[in-house]
Amino acid sequence: MCNMKVDEIMDVALRRGFIFPASEIYGGVSGFWEYGNLGTLMKRKWEDAWRHHFLSLDQNYYEISTSNIMPEAVFKGSGHLEHFNDPLTACTKCNQRFRADDLITDACGKNAEDMTTEEMEVAINEENIQCPRCGGELGPVQLFNMMFCLDIGAAGGTKGYLRPETAQGAFISFKRMFEVLRNRLPIGIGIVGRVYRNEISPRQGFFRLREFNQAELQIFFDPDTFDEHASFDDVAGTPLRVRPLDREEEVEMTAGDFRDRYDIGRFYVYHMVKIQEFYLDALKVPREKFRFRELSERERAFYNKVHWDIEVDMETLGGYKEVAGIHYRTSHDLSGHQEMSKQKMQVNIDGKKFVPHVLELSFGVDRNFWALLDLAFAKEEERTVFRFPPRMAPITVAVFPLLNKQPLIEKATEIYSQLASIMQTDYDRGGSIGRRYRRQDEIGTPFCVTVDFDTLEDGTVTLRDRDTMEQKRVDENSLLGEILSRVAQ
RNA sequence: GCGGCCGUAGUGUAGUGGCCCAGCACAUAAGCCUGCCACGCUUGUAACCCGGGUUCAAAUCCCGGCGGCCGCACCA
Numbered sequence: 001m002c003n004m005k006v007d008e009i010m011d012v013a014l015r016r017g018f019i020f021p022a023s024e025i026y027g028g029v030s031g032f033w034e035y036g037n038l039g040t041l042m043k044r045k046w047e048d049a050w051r052h053h054f055l056s057l058d059q060n061y062y063e064i065s066t067s068n069i070m071p072e073a074v075f076k077g078s079g080h081l082e083h084f085n086d087p088l089t090a091c092t093k094c095n096q097r098f099r100a101d102d103l104i105t106d107a108c109g110k111n112a113e114d115m116t117t118e119e120m121e122v123a124i125n126e127e128n129i130q131c132p133r134c135g136g137e138l139g140p141v142q143l144f145n146m147m148f149c150l151d152i153g154a155a156g157g158t159k160g161y162l163r164p165e166t167a168q169g170a171f172i173s174f175k176r177m178f179e180v181l182r183n184r185l186p187i188g189i190g191i192v193g194r195v196y197r198n199e200i201s202p203r204q205g206f207f208r209l210r211e212f213n214q215a216e217l218q219i220f221f222d223p224d225t226f227d228e229h230a231s232f233d234d235v236a237g238t239p240l241r242v243r244p245l246d247r248e249e250e251v252e253m254t255a256g257d258f259r260d261r262y263d264i265g266r267f268y269v270y271h272m273v274k275i276q277e278f279y280l281d282a283l284k285v286p287r288e289k290f291r292f293r294e295l296s297e298r299e300r301a302f303y304n305k306v307h308w309d310i311e312v313d314m315e316t317l318g319g320y321k322e323v324a325g326i327h328y329r330t331s332h333d334l335s336g337h338q339e340m341s342k343q344k345m346q347v348n349i350d351g352k353k354f355v356p357h358v359l360e361l362s363f364g365v366d367r368n369f370w371a372l373l374d375l376a377f378a379k380e381e382e383r384t385v386f387r388f389p390p391r392m393a394p395i396t397v398a399v400f401p402l403l404n405k406q407p408l409i410e411k412a413t414e415i416y417s418q419l420a421s422i423m424q425t426d427y428d429r430g431g432s433i434g435r436r437y438r439r440q441d442e443i444g445t446p447f448c449v450t451v452d453f454d455t456l457e458d459g460t461v462t463l464r465d466r467d468t469m470e471q472k473r474v475d476e477n478s479l480l481g482e483i484l485s486r487v488a489q
Numbered sequence: 490g491c492g493g494c495c496g497u498a499g500u501g502u503a504g505u506g507g508c509c510c511a512g513c514a515c516a517u518a519a520g521c522c523u524g525c526c527a528c529g530c531u532u533g534u535a536a537c538c539c540g541g542g543u544u545c546a547a548a549u550c551c552c553g554g555c556g557g558c559c560g561c562a563c564c565a
Contacts, residue, residue: 007501015499015516027538027555083565090490098562146565164565200563201490208564301565382527402524430518434526441526450525462525469526 006316009377016443019206031202031210038443041394041424043369047192050215053278060181061188066169068194072159077340078168085145087120089138100141103129117141148196162196167360170218171333175343185349185356186221206370207317213365220356226265235273243293250291264306268328268359275310275326284389285375289313303332314374323371324363331355376444386444387467390487395445397483398426400436402452412451422480441466447483
């Protein structure tokens with residue numbers, strides 16, 4: 001059932017230019033996908049909505065744009081060289097690969113996470129651990145780092161890596177941005193861009209990628225104010241939909257109660273409310289398909305003091321899947337870079353010196369994009385339609401002449417040009433009028449405008465709604481206003 | 490990365506050694522028709538994943554690569 005839906009969505013996605021496999025004519029490479037014309041338009045609309053929503057939460061939240069390639073030292077400072085890798089061991093007999101640390105933990109209960117590869121090999125020997133599959137002898141433990149490595153400059157030049165997350169750009173630019181933003185806190189540094197992870201074996205089609213897009217906002221603040229937010233009272237009564245560790249299912253409780261019950265700072269909870277608003281109001285995710293899920297200690301990174309994932313229930317992926325996260329990272333990142341770079345990350349505000357803490361709002365753009373496809377897709381008896389929120393639809397409005405006759409074509413072209421200067425507009429005069437409506441339904445265009453012979457007489461056109469298929473006659477002069485107000489709803 | 494199955498126009502498929510310089514449906518282009526919701530007519534564009542081998546002959550058999558699906562593993 002849900003695989004069928006994936007196939008149907010992929011069919012439209014490929015045929016109409018939402019997404020397609022990268023390097024396709026050479027056979028493609030697993031984990032790499034590209035956005036076509038419609039996909040690019042929609043991705044941009046998602047990103048712009050994200051910018052609009054999150055960067056306006058505070059005067060001091062801004063977007064910057066940082067390098068995709070950074071030298072090795074950055075990732076020493078961030079901890080990625082040490083921690084962003086898996087210790088693997090292969091069976092010498094059946095070649096099966098295993099995570100060495102998991103084998104050790106399973107065998108003797110020891111926490112192997114911080115062991116070196118040598119220590120793990122010793123432990124495997126001492127505990128006499130064998131291949132769980134065939135009982136064969138296990139080979140040497142090797143670290144597999146998930147970052148793409150490259151050489152900067154000619155041979156023997158500096159070693160660098162493609163960034164595995166956008167966040168590091170914000171951390172290593174913090175010193176300068178703090179100055180630029182005139183030595184105040186909190187400041188927010190947003191980055192929207194590409195990141196790269198050399199996944200061992202990416203699966204789930206578009207959902208686990210080796211090159212993907214993130215939209216992240218790192219908020220730097222004074223840890224003493226973690227339980228404060230000037231606008232908290234405005235949101236204290238907003239019900240949050242959450243799945244805490246101590247509950248079996250989603251529950252709703254007001255932001256105020258949530259803060260008291262789970263002892264999470266107001267600064268954090270305020271941003272949760274704003275994230276939920278983004279999903280429910282801007283992206284129109286149905287409330288019952290949205291939740292915050294608390295991660296167990298085992299699931300979350302050791303430096304995340306508070307960590308909730310934002311999940312959307314997607315039929316194509318068989319349930320709730322992570323699309324974003326909100327992480328209280330403490331001073332972990334700035335402290336790490338301070339130590340490595342020998343640059344002081346400490347700030348001095350009114351005589352108080354401290355390393356700022358970080359609240360990270362992290363969004364997987366591509367996963368959010370897929371969620372839009374999943375939630376909006378509908379196969380009806382007579383048509384296939386994406387019911388995107390009008391603001392997210394790649395094409396906002398399409399203009400047709402009712403018939404392929406000269407005076408109608410002329411008028412329709414004129415209206416097309418007017419609308420096209422304001423919004424993403426399509427024009428189509430191929431096939432029957434019904435066929436053209438279906439074509440637009442298939443790519444989720446919320447509005448269609450048809451020019452007929454009455455238009456030439458009285459200046460009215462029909463405005464057709466994607467979801468209801470109803471039409472309304474609208475005066476040419478109020479057309480733009482009518483469309484804009486419907487998009488805004 | 491391992492094991493199983495698989496890879497034909499944009500999409501879905503027919504074809505299991507010569508009948509295929511590959512058939513069909515939908516989509517698409519040009520035109521006709523059409524006075525508001527695909528499914529009417531004409532003509533057209535367009536495919537055997539890549540490389541090697543076997544054979545008189547390969548979409549079809551064999552080997553390798555790439556990719557996909559499922560299971561195992563992995564997802565700081």
